[in-house]
Amino acid sequence: MTTKSTKAETPKSFSDVLKSIQTAASMNPVMKPQIAQFWDAQEKMLDEAELYTRxxxxxxxxxxxxxxxxARAATAVNQSDPARATQTMLDWQRRSMERMVEDAQEWLDTMSRCASYVTRTEAEAVGETIEEAAELAKKSTKSAKSEPV
Structure with a gap:
């Protein structure tokens, strides 16, 4: 019994893959601003994430x-004063909660800045795309109107 190969055709070489990607990218030069905007926003968001995590x-x-x-202070306190040990631990817990609030606030600020980068650069990319498309249209109409020599 023979078996059929259901394997999809793969490119013969890596250069074939690169050529197909290059062809797709070169067919639409108007996409250049969006591509640049995407990677610029990625870099800014990585910088923000690095700052937040630090x-x-x-x-x-x-x-x-x-x-x-x-813990050292609570255990070093006179054993007959459990209120002082408890207060030491409560003070630490209060500050710990403050740190968690700082985490949340900084996270929200970070996300807000990242969203701002994306929307601002996207708006800029749309403007650049319109300019690129206008230039491309202008070039194509000039070549269509040219007369043979």
Whole structure:
């Protein structure tokens, strides 16, 4: 019994793949502003994410350091004063909650800036696309009106 090959045809070489991508990209030069806008926005969002995570880790390190300090202080307090030990832990928990609020606020600010980058650069890309299309149309009408030599 023979089996049929259901394997899809694959390009003969990597250069065939590159040629097809190159052809698709060169057929629409009007897409250049959108492509540039996309990668510019990506870079800005990565910068924002890096900044947010750096601050987040700084707050986590502070949480660990202050937790250790609070644990030491709570256990070093006179055993006959449990209220003081409890207050030490409550103070740490309060500051820990403040750090979590800072996380949330910075995250919302980060997302807001990222959305702003995308919408602002998208608007710029649309304007550039319109200009590119107008230039392309102008060039194509000039060549259509030319007379043979």
């Amino acid at each position: 601050h987040w880790f700084e707050r986590r390190h502070e949480a660990i350091r202050t937790a250790l300090d609070a």
